[in-house]
Amino acid sequence: MHAMSDFTVDGAMRGDGSRAVILRIPAKPEYITLCRLALTGLAQLREIADDVMADVKLALTEAVSNSVRHAYGTERDGHVEVTYELQPDRLAIEVVDDGDGFDPDDATSFHNGDELSEGGLGIAIIRTIADEFELVSQLGTRGSRLRFAKNL
Numbered sequence: 001m002h003a004m005s006d007f008t009v010d011g012a013m014r015g016d017g018s019r020a021v022i023l024r025i026p027a028k029p030e031y032i033t034l035c036r037l038a039l040t041g042l043a044q045l046r047e048i049a050d051d052v053m054a055d056v057k058l059a060l061t062e063a064v065s066n067s068v069r070h071a072y073g074t075e076r077d078g079h080v081e082v083t084y085e086l087q088p089d090r091l092a093i094e095v096v097d098d099g100d101g102f103d104p105d106d107a108t109s110f111h112n113g114d115e116l117s118e119g120g121l122g123i124a125i126i127r128t129i130a131d132e133f134e135l136v137s138q139l140g141t142r143g144s145r146l147r148f149a150k151n152l
Contacts (some may be wrong), residue, residue, distance in 0.1 A: 028111020062122035092149035
């Protein structure tokens, strides 16, 4: 593992030809760009169509932004862990935080008055972009895990 000031990076080559990189960042908006840069670097290992990469970057940005914006509030410092898995046929990304959980099936979790909140819109964007989508969170418990994959 290579440690750098506020964030850590760990990577591994797996037996099935896939590569995995884990990035752990402080839950602060200024680190969202670092998540995008890590994705860009990993994508250099395989030819990925520009439109697919643009979709994955958007979904990644929305997922990490949701964790940064909603999981920890203003009172606590927290971290977000992003796992990138570049497999022979797809790119999977998992975003995990240890912040406040929520009920993903409760539409009011994502609504603010009559308008869809940024968090709800972000999740809708990720669902639309991704070929696979999984969201695990529970109101009253710590932590959320969002995983999505895009076929290459």
